[in-house]
Amino acid sequence: MxxxxxxxxxxxxxxxxxxxxxxxxxxxxxxxxxxxxxxxxxxxxxxxxxxxxxxxxxxxxxxxxxxxxxxxxxxxxxxxxxxxxxxxxxxxxxxxxxxxxxxxxxxxxxxxxxxxxxxxxxxxxxxxxxxxxxxxxxxxxxxxxxxxxxxxxxxxxxxxxxxxxxxxxxxxxxxxxxxxxxxxxxxxxxxxxxxxIETGPNAGQRRVHKGQINLLDQIVLDLTAKLTTQENATQLRERQTRIQVTVDAQSRSLRVIADRHVAAVAARMQTAQELAALESRLAEVSDLHARFRLLEQQYRSDLDRLTMVSEVGSILGYFKVGTCVFCGAEPQHQHPDHGEQETTQLHAAVQAEVTKTSSLLADLLPTIADLRSQMEDLQARRGELLPRVVELNAEIAEAEQHLEPLRTHMEELLTARSAVERELELHSRIEELESRRSRLHGEGAVAQTRPxxxxxxxxxxxxxxxxxxxxxxxxxxxxxxxxxxxxxxxxxxxxxxxxxxxxxxxxxxxxxxxxxxxxxxxxxxxxxxxxxxxxxxxxxxxxxxxxxxxxxxxxxxxxxxxxxxxxxxxxxxxxxxxxxxxxxxxxxxxxxxxxxxxxxxxxxxxxxxx
Missing domain, CATH: 3.40.50.300 (P-loop containing nucleotide triphosphate hydrolases)
Incomplete structure (x- = not known):
């Protein structure tokens, strides 16, 4: 209870x-x-x-x-x-x-x-x-x-x-x-x-009962006309049981495939999110790598120019006669070691700049190497994720392909079960009305003994x-x-x-x-x-x-x-x-x-x- x-x-x-x-x-x-x-x-x-x-x-x-x-x-x-x-x-x-x-x-x-x-x-x-x-x-x-x-x-x-x-x-x-x-x-x-315990109806109540019985008979006829099959209630219940067994089996199949579909969709969503974050990071790393490569080239170009300046300056200082190419002094104002001294000062200045630029280049190269390594790792991971996305899309498509006929069949089963339930409901109402009709017929009888x-x-x-x-x-x-x-x-x-x-x-x-x-x-x-x-x-x-x-x-x-x-x-x-x-x-x-x-x-x- x-x-x-x-x-x-x-x-x-x-x-x-x-x-x-x-x-x-x-x-x-x-x-x-x-x-x-x-x-x-x-x-x-x-x-x-x-x-x-x-x-x-x-x-x-x-x-x-x-x-x-x-x-x-x-x-x-x-x-x-x-x-x-x-x-x-x-x-x-x-x-x-x-x-x-x-x-x-x-x-x-x-x-x-x-x-x-x-x-x-x-x-x-x-x-x-x-x-x-x-x-x-x-x-x-x-x-x-x-x-x-x-x-x-x-x-x-x-x-x-x-x-x-x-x-x-x-x-x-x-x-x-x-x-x-x-x-x-x-x-x-x-x-x-x-x-x-009732004593039975009087004459007026019996007339009312007769009218109620006629009305119940008419309602039973109307309900019987709505029945769509010749099956009785027992046969309908047996068919309802068979349909329910099939529905239960179909539900289990649907649940298995639906769980697989949900898992694949969730995995694809997670993979897509990871791929999007990876693409964003790869673009950022690639941009930094390109910028730092340009900077490396600039540093190497500066070093080449400084080397050239040092070599050309030495040559000009030793072999050219006339106005000093370094300080602009006229020949009459130049002392015997004037050119050599000016060349030495130029060389020192160029070497200081070379040292500074070389230090910057030395700091830059490990960063470029790290960025290149990151790019390679990110590209390798992207190479793994792209096929996984394709694989999950195929799995989702396959699950959806199996779900569609199962859902259609399930709808057909549920429709059939509803039809049987409607028929059983009509039989139940007819049985109830007939029971009421029987009680109305028997209400004139008085109980001989008390329960x-x-x-x-x-x-x-x-x-x-x-x-x-x-x-x-x-x-x-x-x-x-x-x-x-x-x-x-x-x-x-x-x-x-x-x-x-x-x-x-x-x-x-x-x-x-x-x-x-x-x-x-x-x-x-x-x-x-x-x-x-x-x-x-x-x-x-x-x-x-x-x-x-x-x-x-x-x-x-x-x-x-x-x-x-x-x-x-x-x-x-x-x-x-x-x-x-x-x-x-x-x-x-x-x-x-x-x-x-x-x-x-x-x-x-x-x-x-x-």
Missing amino acids: ADLRLAHLTYAGSAKPLAQVVFGPELTVIYGASDTGKSFIVDSIEYMLGGADLTLIPEADGYSQILLGLHMPDGSPLTLVRRPGSSSVQAHYADLRNLVTRPADRQLTAVHRARSARSVSAFLLTELGLGEEQIRKNDAGGTRALTLTDLVHLSVITETRMVDPLPPVLRSSAASTKTAAMSVMKFLLTGEGDPV TEHIPTRVLAEFDRVLRQTLDAWKVPAVEFAEYDQYAPEVRAGSRPRAGRGKGVRSVLHSAFTTSLARFSIDNDLPHPGFVVLDSPVVTYREPVGEDVDITSNVVDHFYRDMLSFPGQAVVIENGDPPTDVLSFASAYRFTGPGGDRPGFFPAAAPADR
């Missing part, structure tokens, strides 16, 4: 810090000091699931919204938002965990009203597939619609109810509610609601077995042969009713009953919300060996370890610390009281827990 999961409980208000607990998918333990708001969490969950009243505590002052996050049976998120003291509930198809200001997706009411789909009860029961279920409300066989509160009563257990002598099944001590409570228990253990009110012995024995296994797993003494007495209705253990035991044993038996009912329903795919919330299930339990002894740790430890294997979602509220090996597997909150890391549910620590 479909079930719900609690995601979080949040109190939000303008300019107020969030008060929030997030529930784990399996076991959540909230423990620690008293007066920290632990029990208020349980009351708030019950209130958000359709409860009528919530007694606010001082720490809640200023908080204007209560948010209860849920995971729906299909896994989608839902957030219920309710103002304290209001019966109006906003439903949002989203996981909201802060002050909500956006418009609601659905506007609901916390008050359950018959034949109204606007209540939280009707909305969530419909999501659970229980929107049409009826339960017996009196001994005459009258029925009423199942409500969410009927289920919450058996899955969210407050501390007060945990130790209350009232049997766990009953919602109050009033005799008028006993039949309905027993009917709910029967529904959870068997999955069968109570049928509505059974009691849980079959076989089912009850199986539930009792689960209850005993739970108590055995918790190592609870003095509760041998535990069973549910459906006629009382009461839980018995150790040959004594639960109401006749002390508070500690009453709380343990109530906890065991609640978890066993959830286990039985979940394991047998029967109706149940899918979660349990237990407030103080074992905190008051004491060993039955004396008048005044300490609280036992044996039952407490085994209780927590057994809850780790609970098949649904469990939230446990306790004062004492759970075993450390349990905390490592559970979602845990430890409320320390004032001065600790987490003082309590509300950020400001103050008396809160009731």
Whole structure:
């Protein structure tokens, strides 16, 4: 059966810090000091699931919204938002965990009203597939619609109810509610609601039925005319199965080729990016290399000219008679060694320039060599990338060539499957109309006997077995042969009713009953919300060996370890610390009281827990 999961409980208000607990998918333990708001969490969950009243505590002052996050049976998120003291509930198809200001997706009411789909009860029961279920409300066989509160009563257990002598099944001590409570228990253990017992139509109703039957006959004829094949529903379902098998195989082929296509496109994109960066770098290096080569040529030309100047100067200085070619002195002003001295000075100047230019050339040549090496490496890498791009383009083209016929075939298969589904839908509608027609024909018959009110012995024995296994797993003494007495209705253990035991044993038996009912329903795919919330299930339990002894740790430890294997979602509220090996597997909150890391549910620590 479909079930719900609690995601979080949040109190939000303008300019107020969030008060929030997030529930784990399996076991959540909230423990620690008293007066920290632990029990208020349980009351708030019950209130958000359709409860009528919530007694606010001082720490809640200023908080204007209560948010209860849920995971729906299909896994989608839902957030219920309710103002304290209001019966109006906003439903949002989203996981909201802060002050909500956006418009609601659905506007609901916390008050359950018959034949109204606007209540939280009707909305969530419909999501659970229980929107049409009826339960017996009196001994005459009258029925009423199942409500969410009927289920919450058996899955969210407050501390007060945990130790209350009232049997766990009953919602109050009033005799008028006993039949309905027993009917709910029967529904959870068997999955069968109570049928509505009618006395049959009168003459006027029979005339209306006849007109309805004629109308249904005409609609059936119209729908039959829309059928395009002669196949019956069984043959269509077989064809639908064959098509689905082919679709699954085709999907796998498409997925393989599509993955290959995506990988090739990604590789080509990466290669193209690398090639573009390489081309840019190659152009930059090539330009620098060309410029530096020109500079090298300029330096070598300068050196050649300097050599020539030195040689020509020496020749001119030694062999030419007349005005000095170096300083312009006339012959009468020249001394005997004048030409040689001027040539020596020219030679020194030329050598200094040669030294400078040679040094610059020597610095330039390694740079040119490095640039040439970079160019060669870049050109080699480009030579590797260009064929890779061609190879990837070919691979992409090949993948696209294979994808096209596969997609075309897939579209044909999906079209054929849709056609079969339309045919099946027509057959389903025709079958439903014919069923309604049959019911109209048979509505004149009055039931000779009322359906059974009691849980079959076989089912009850199986539930009792689960209850005993739970108590055995918790190592609870003095509760041998535990069973549910459906006629009382009461839980018995150790040959004594639960109401006749002390508070500690009453709380343990109530906890065991609640978890066993959830286990039985979940394991047998029967109706149940899918979660349990237990407030103080074992905190008051004491060993039955004396008048005044300490609280036992044996039952407490085994209780927590057994809850780790609970098949649904469990939230446990306790004062004492759970075993450390349990905390490592559970979602845990430890409320320390004032001065600790987490003082309590509300950020400001103050008396809160009731």
